[in-house]
Amino acid sequence: MTIGAPLPHSLPSRFKIKHIFHNAADGKLHRRLDINDEFVDLYRSEMSDFASIEEIDLFESSPFEQEFTIRHQPGQTIRLADRSPDFVESYLSFALENPKAADTIEFDWKQEALLIPNMSDTETIVSLALMCSDAYVRLPTDADWNDVGERYNESERFGWEEGGVRGHVFSDPEEKIVIISVKGTSAAGLNTGGDGETVEQDKINDNLLFSCCCARVSSLWKTVCDCYEEPYTCNQNCLEHEVRRQDRYYEAALQIYRNVSHMYPESEIWVTGHSLGGSLSSLMGRTFGLPVVSFEAVGELLPTRRLHLPMPPGLPEEMENIWHVGNTADPIFMGVCNGASSSCSLAGYALETQCHSGKKCVYDVVTDLGWHVSLLNHRIRTIITDILLAYNETAQCVKSPPCYDCYNWKFVDHSRDRYRTTTSSPSPTPSDPPGRRCLKRTWYGRCYEWEDDDSSTLKTTFTTSTIYSKTSSRSLSTTTSIEGGEKCLRRSWLGYCLEYGPGGN
Known part of the structure; x- marks a missing residue:
């Protein structure tokens, strides 16, 4: 294990958006949009037609021209010695086919010095939240996207932006730190602040990642996969394969990181996101050992385990660089937006997880401000204006307590039957x-x-x-x-x- 040299304290850095990546989560289409003067002019000319006031009034200027001030500080972490996408994805593919063997792998871990966000600084947290809000802003229809995946014919382009994962990439002038902001769920029923472009695909991935078994809430629900076997019994191997399918959001997030890390090989990469985007950010951070700040993320510990993501054993709390910012009046973040009569269920979402990995920075607005639990408190706009800017100091970040999701379910492992002829x-x-x-x-x-x-x-x-x-x-x-x-x-x-x-x- 190599001990990294301590990093010097640094002054605040100012970040601007550089690129937007869109992966259609179909195993093929992956595109990059460079934010330049031509794009900014196009956005200004079309802004009055497609951008609502609520989308842009959080920003001092255009969302694609604003600078965000972030303070960082030296930190330490333990992560894989080889974090290249090729190596990590080869392990994930092996773990998918050999889940029991994957749990016995002894990785080479490396202790390293790195820059981490100053989570006690309000301006830093607000800037990261604004980056999350930036990811929801609707883009011009005639934006000049570049293919970085499989090239599509013009006849196949119609509707490609209506699904998939979008990552907005920010950097400081020296490109010392690059931040990926992952777009969250677009759904009017959940009041997330999305534009509605990716509602259907977002719902499928939400229900796959955060339900106990394919959104099998009752016999009246349409499941998102065929892993359910009988009441409160689910096929674990089937679930793991469904999450890793090429047309799922986790795989799309891996490809976004692959492209960003290729463009910025010498930069420290952070990830942030809101709601579903926050959970995907945490999964990306756990996969590659990146600092993560999520906002109102759905509990992601269950998919972390289903994906067999590498987690260093005995990681000290001070080296845990995943922070989940949330509030006690948000039923999704608190893991209580479930049950037949809940708002999430009525909107068709089976969000049954409550456990987070990493640290939780919770604003107790129920006690401090007398708020009632409501889905309105899940919106990124509410987080910024009514919580982060309203409190005089930031919430204390503490390691997540022991937690267990889906305790009443039995998950059946059929790997022995499936691989008996080859083991x-x-x-x-x-x-x-x-x-x-x-x-x-x-x-x-x-x-x-x-x-x-x-x-x-x-x-x-x-x-x-x-x-x-x-x-x-x-x-x-x-x-x-x-x-x-x-x-x-x-x-x-x-x-x-x-x-x-x-x-x-």
Whole structure:
């Protein structure tokens, strides 16, 4: 474990929006919009036609011209030594097919110094919340998007903006820190502040991520996946596969991070978001070890576990760099917007989680201001004007207490049945080649070194593994044999050889 050098204290930084990424969550379309003078002029010319007063009156100037002041401070974290999208996505793909084996992986962790937001500074938190609000602003219809994923024909473009994940990218002049603001749920029924562009797809992903079992609230509900088996019994393997599908929001969020990290390889990346965007931000931060500030996020600990996201063991509280800002009068943030008569259920949302990972910074407006619990208190506008700017100091951030979602559900693991024909046993089995025995196996039971009974020849077998990237997949290794005097000196966690050397007795 490497100890990073301490970082010096810094002055406030001013951030401006640089790009907007839109991933349609269909496994294909991914586009980038650069915020330049031409775009700003287009926005000004069309603003009166498509932008409501409520969308823009929070900003001192145009949402795409305003500068946001954020104070940062030195911090420490423990995160994966290799955080490249290729490595992380290869692990996630392996965990999807081998969930039990994934839980036994011992990662290489690294302690590092980094810059984190000053969560005791009101202006910093307000600026991050305004960045979240910026992600809801409707964009000009004739904006000049660039394809960074699979290129679409012009005839296929109609309606592409009506679904998917949108990330607004901000940076300081030195590009020392880059902040991704993830757009939250667009739904009039939930009063989130969205523009209504992505309502249907947002609802599907909300119900998939934050319900116990595919939004199976009762027999009258239309489920978003087919994992329900019987009353209060759900197929865990099915759920995990549904969350990782190419047309789901988590996968879209991974591709947004892949593009931003490629554009800014030397920058520290933070993530923020409101509501669904806040939960996706937390999942991104947990996946890649990024600082996260979410606002009124739905409890995301359940999908964190279903995705088998890497979490450093025994992480000290001071190194937990995920903060959830919320208030006690928001039923979604508090995890009480469920039940047949709740406003969320009446709007078709099964938001059944209440557990958050990381720290919670809770404004107790029920006690302090006498507010009543209402969905109106979930809106990003309410958070900014009536809470963050109304309080004289910021809320104290404390580690989330022990919490358990869906305690009355039974989640059935069918992985043994599904992988029985491909899983190897540590002891010799009839499937082993006759006359040879296995000398070494990987941590998931696959034999990679055989010995012939009638000779000293060693044959090393590697299982073909695939890394999934943004546009293609590539094979890491194929079956190989090495005769006689060479042996493998170093192997990857997948079991294939990284370095060969002379053999010894």
